[in-house]
């Protein structure tokens with residue numbers, strides 16, 4: 132396990148706009164639109180229940196059940212009894228699957244302690260800059276992943292003419308080649324177009340966060356389906372420092388995200404506050 136290192140809150144920005152990083156294996160996974168809600172077809176009288184599964188951690192789980200509402204009235208039924216289904220089950224409406232929402236557990240410590248094959252999740256701008264805060268730590272620990280992020284933002288897209296869409300995610304597989312390098316996936320959530328004073332407003336950052344996380348969950352699911360090893364999802368308190376969005380507001384967005392079938396539904400949040 133790597134040693135704990137002090138949080139980097141340096142105000143200095145590492146200049147990167149003018150330097151082309153060393154090449155690294157491209158690892159962009161394609162975007163897909165937001166997943167559809169499982170209860171889209173629920174009858175209007177569906178009952179919603181909310182329960183907190185574990186009060187000691189920040190977690191929420193929503194369950195929804197549907198009640199039959201489309202049994203035909205007696206007068207609408209055909210008078211010939213053979214038209215009635217013999218097995219009453221065949222007349223039952225299909226019961227929608229329960230939906231679950233994302234569960235967060237909070238942990239005190241450094242996100243870079245994660246075991247191999249963990250996905251480390253952080254918030255990014257679309258300009259190709261990991262210049263400050265935890266992003267600068269990512270840049271120094273994972274230079275080849277940084278090169279992939281930079282190329283995606285600046286070469287595959289163009290910050291001025293064809294920027295990476297906010298509300299999307301770039302999932303970078305483990306790609307460091309150094310002897311001592313850590314084998315981590317890195318999920319870049321594009322929650323703001325710009326950084327510094329030009330960063331998006333908190334409400335826009337929050338609007339971008341839900342779709343970006345959903346896309347990340349889908350990309351992780353697809354990677355697992357392709358046989359890739361994913362040990363779990365670890366996140367820092369995204370948006371909360373340089374992007375200036377109170378952490379509690381981001382938590383609310385995260386805990387409302389519906390987890391699609393086959394997707395990991397738990398994220399460990401690591402930090403020192």
Ligand SMILES: Nc1ncnc2c1ncn2[C@@H]1O[C@H](COP(=O)(O)OP(=O)(O)OC[C@H]2O[C@H](OP(=O)(O)O)[C@H](O)[C@@H]2O)[C@@H](O)[C@H]1O
Nearest residue numbers: 242254262263264265266326367368369370371372373374
């Ligand atoms: N080792 C560690 N383990 C666990 N948690 C750690 C940690 N080190 C720091 N934290 C915490 O991680 C949270 C996020 O803090 P950040 O300010 O970095 O990120 P943010 O999401 O608000 O903003 C994104 C923009 O910040 C960057 O820099 P630039 O704008 O480019 O200059 C990017 O490039 C984006 O654009 C805070 O709770 C820190 O305490």
